[in-house]
Amino acid sequence: MFLLFPSILFAQDKDTVAMRYSRIITKEDLKGYLTIVSDDAMEGRETGKDGQKKCADFIQSMFRSFGIPPYRDNTYYQEFPLDIVKPTHAEVSINKINFIANKDFYNYPGQSEQQINSTSVLFLGYGIDDDKYSDYKGIDVKGKVVMILSGEPFRKDSTSFVSGKKDRTKWSYYKTKPDKAKEKGVSALLIVVDNVEKDVADNKHRLESESMKLEGNTIEMPVIYISKEMANAILKKKKIDSLKEKILASGKPLNLVAKTKIEIGIKSKIEKVNSENVLGYIEGGDLKNELIIVTAHYDHLGKSGDVVFNGADDDGSGTVGVMELAQAFAKAKKDGHGPRRSILFMTVAGEEKGLLGSSYYVQHPEFPIKNTVCDLNIDMIGRQDEKHKDNANYIYVIGDDKLSSQLHTISESANKLYENLELDYTYNDVNDKNRFYYRSDHYNFAKNGIPIIFYFNGVHEDYHKATDKVEKINFDKMEKITRLVFYTAWELANRNERIVIDSDKK
Ligand SMILES: [Zn+2]
Incomplete structure (x- = not known):
């Protein structure tokens, strides 16, 4: 009894705080948001085009409705200028x-x-x-x-x-x-x-x-x-x-x-266009100068003639995951359980054009890079690949041990305590020929010495096709993965010590 007592307390303590807010993340919400984000009306969300701007507007309106104030000057947008280079x-x-x-x-x-x-x-x-x-x-x-x-x-x-x-x-x-x-x-x-x-x-x-x-x-x-x-x-x-x-x-x-x-x-023939990252910033408490970033790209491939590339999995799934996470942390803060460190929920554009939005962010950070503790990047979490076609209960985890062994430990224990997903590290191998570690937005943070985790379900038959549609998304799976990111972010934002950089496995 005596020995069990503290662990029971610990479990109850979790139940009243982190677990309570994790339940804000629901498959119903995820489905509702993703149905909008991947609708034909968003025209495939191609960077710089109307559909992308429409989606940005939807994301900012949701951030506002969660009670998250603009991060500066009355705006949720970080605008960035782009050159469209015409083929010559x-x-x-x-x-x-x-x-x-x-x-x-x-x-x-x-x-x-x-x-x-x-x-x-x-x-x-x-x-x-x-x-x-x-x-x-x-x-x-x-x-x-x-x-x-x-x-x-x-x-x-x-x-x-x-x-x-x-x-x-x-x-x-x-x-x-x-x-x-x-x-x-x-x-x-x-x-x-x-x-x-x-x-x-x-x-x-x-x-x-x-x-x-x-x-x-x-x-x-x-x-x-x-x-x-x-x-x-x-x-x-x-x-x-x-x-x-x-x-x-x-x-x-x-x-x-x-x-x-x-x-x-x-x-070269160049046309100028603007795009925007959408930022939902939740200020922390006693450690508010330190920052956790959670990213997903909301842009996709656009359309070809009348065919819209809806990008439900890529990366509508990550986008709405970030929105749900923002909602959960915003509600916790409203109830007096705000994170100790600040958290930036950032959906970025330009990913499909070469990780441009995240690249712009790290070149023009809104919050100091040296105070940025880590980036948790979600890119495709709603589907299953060939390897796991009979098992939805998995996610590829990439990069979590490259700069900080503590980040890997935190990710593992959050999973063991709460979600029990199979964390597949296949693509974390530096020799993996797919080189996924270099292929989504987290890499721009990693390049700048910021520890990252990349959550990814692997590619499937609809990857980068017009058939990547919301009907094919597994929302039970998405809910679990989003909650895993939630628990990991919760620990990273609330623990006493900032995670240390103790390895270099790039
Ligand atoms: Zn993607």
Whole structure:
């Protein structure tokens, strides 16, 4: 009896406070809000468009109805300026001969306006970094026009030069070539591909899409995908195929300088637009200078003709989860149980365009970054993936141990005490090829040294399709996950000590 007594008290204590307010979060409310957020009237909530603004207005009106006052100057909005970059073809000439876009070469939109003129092109075989397949070591690539072969070199026995294995799926390698080149200060990167016209057909949508960025970002290195004929024009007497054969036969890297006059012109057509993050700020008590942030993105893909991408799961589910959490904490505060630390419930825009709203926030934080304890980010919590098709009682937890082991412990114990979900850490593995850790808004906080948790149900057959609709949402599941976030936030906001940053597993 004596031993049991304190734990009973503890349980009763929870029952009267945290548990009571967790019950404000209900599947009925979640369904009601999500039915509005994912309605056709919201037109797919594309950043900068009317539907997104309509949804912002709905969220702010709900924050107001929960009794949350505007966070400053009578507003719930943090507005941010964006550039819509229209697709334009690059202009490329070699020794004064103009080449033709989408036949001889192609480039993706989003590159900033610039003119690059050079009298030489540096050929670096397959590589741009100091891996064993490239011997550019000691060669200064800074400010130079660099040409490389696409893909990965394979030996005659079809083992890879890079991995030494018969493995043709080293996808991360393909992605990193332009990144590496940018990092090294290359002025323009030419990538020789096997078939320009096929690539253009395969990537038609991306090539013709507008892209969006925060206003006034820095100049991006152009990346131009060129045909073998164009490569031969650059090399003059040499032929790209024979250089390729030489590399593959010898198993050794190769580099050379082609004395060729090349001119690359990128023109950009930009349209200005504004978007807004919607902020529901609940001021804390004795520790109010410290801040917990809870985020979800309310923007989605918009519409294509008459087809609306409703984005019920992505990320209508997280959006209404944040709204319910705000309501629960607002009610607790009204009743005299407000959080000790302040909490910012922030639905952001621009996620689908490249995490732009959260990126803007961390560049222009409304509350000091150094006082920001953590970010709990919810992106898709209403569905099940293939792996869990027979078990709704799960959620992927990503990133919780990357900067703070305490955050992981708090998340685990909140789950054990209250919700008993299966916390699946599959995607927390740094080697996971999906790289989800880098793919939602929490990452902008993590980059700034703020511990995060990312709650995610995994992708499913309706992911990024017009069929991501409210009828397919499991609201029992959503209620449980939202309550798990509630208990985790409750502990983070009310514990004596701010969680410490004690690890670096990025
Ligand atoms: Zn999303």
